[in-house]
Amino acid sequence: MGPSEAKASRGAPPIKLPSGNIGRLLRQGFALSCLLAPLLPGHAFAHASDRGHVLLLPTGHYIVGGALAVAASFFVLFFVWAEALEKVWAARLRLGGISGEALRLPLSLISFVVLAVLVAAGLFGSRDPLSNPLPLTIWTLLWVGLTLIQGLFGNFWAWINPWYGPWRIVSAVLGRASLLRLPALIGMWPAMALFLDFAWFELIYPAPDDPGRLAWAVTIYWTFSFVMMLIFGFEGWSRRGEFLSVFFGMVARFGILVRTRSKDGNGELFLCLPGAKLAGTRALPLSGTLFLLFALASVSFDGLSRTFFWFGLNGLNPLEYPGRTALIGTNSVGLIAACAALAAVFLLCVLAGERLVGSRHALAGVAGTFVWSIVPIALAYHFSHYLAALLVNGQYALVALSDPFSLGWNLFGTAHMPVMAAIAAGSDAAWTIWNAQAAAIVLGHIIAVLAAHRLAFRLHGTARAAFLSQLPLTVLMIAYTVLGLWLLSTPTAA
Secondary structure, three states, rough: HHHHHHHHHHOOOEEOOOOOOOOOHHHHHHHHHOHHHHHOOOOOOOOOOOOOOOOOOOHHHHHHHHHHHHHHHHHHHHHOOOHHHHHHHHHOEEEEEEOOOHHHHHHHHHHHHHHHHHHHHHHOOOOOOOOHHHHHHHHHHHHHHHHHHHOOOOOHHHHHHHHHHHHHHHHHHOOOOOOOOOOHOOHHHHHHHHHHHHHHHHHHHOOOOOHHHHHHHHHHHHHHHHHHHHOOOOHHHHHOOHHOOOOOOOHHHHOOEEEEOOOOOOOEEOOOOOOHHHOOOOOOHHHHHHHHHHHHHHHHHHHOOOOOHHHHHOOOOOOOOOOOOHHHHHHHHHHHHHHHHHHHHHHHHHHHHHHHOOOOOOOOHHHHHHHHHHHHHHHHHHHHHHHHHHHHHHHHEEEEEHHHOOOOOOOOOOOOOOHHHHHHHHHHHHHHHHHHHHHHHHHHHHHHHHHHHHHHHHHOHHHHHHHHHHHHHHHHHHHHHHHHHHHHHHOOOO
């Protein structure tokens, strides 16, 4: 999302990969994207970062090739036996035994102490977001880096959650794990509301990376969540109220590590294919479906809100960027509209698919099942959206963490490490980054198509019904592939 990218732009000339030479094909694609702009927030964890470097690439070939690759992956499934596909997804490679929960408490307490130090650094350390470890850790290492780790491997957040350790201690002193039971009817609505607050703060608030303001925001949120965990229990609030735990838990379903648990807390660790765990998930309630869709919509809107198209749509000169403060109202409405549009389009596609096969399943349940197929797309766009920022700001984070209070410390030996901003600048870097981003987007959509087909087969029981039920969603995925690649290449102003 936004602030992480804004910080990257301070450290290096941002990447820009315009699509100026694709001619009539791109103009048609651009026109289509304008018409479908309200749909964009759907699955498009879109563009990589603020981009100023100009490198002409044959983006039309990428766009057409990506769309065809996603379409081909869908139609090939019609000729593949579902049983054979199921066996492939079910493949596991045992890696060995793994201990129980013994390390969870100390790791969580360490995480809490680290968070407290970071908050103190935000309040009393450098005012420069590129020298203070708090914004670099929150926006780059946590929101970007940990999300990708969760998606690639599994739920590491469960081990370093900064609430678990303090909650264990306080609940032991109080003699009870919770005071009340969170009503089932509440669902995940609290997590969704808190995520929208988080998205607004990051994408629209004028100074989300100001260390002092961010420190107060983190303190208020941690304290609020801790109180809710004392009232409703750690598991109850973490699964339905604390948005980071909810989001990281959803993303971890795509990880390649599977852990089995025994009664004594021990278990075994297995390696599986990306997305193999998605089919074993339960259907999300409507609030959970909207939570995941809104998470995707917010990052998509972050990409869209920086384009010349968005500025022109709102009567602004993209070459005279007025600043975030002047756009608070416009972008607030845009963010809400993006989330609402995605929810409507996704539900309509699911409904259309169910009508094609004459299904009598409840719409909310079917949508809660198929929304899991969006996870690989989310990860792909998360990677593409933040790649340049991660490469640069990750280095700044290593420097800042060694000297959190700007007192001349060198705790980890990285305080004087030179930051190689050129890693995300220049024609060679731009070419490499663009290809990595484009490949991730296409691959994410292909895996999503495979996962959706598997989910549809389990829901409807026949290959033909699964194929037909996924036609509308596949068309949507193809459109998002085109739109995502367009966002990677279109000029941005902010």
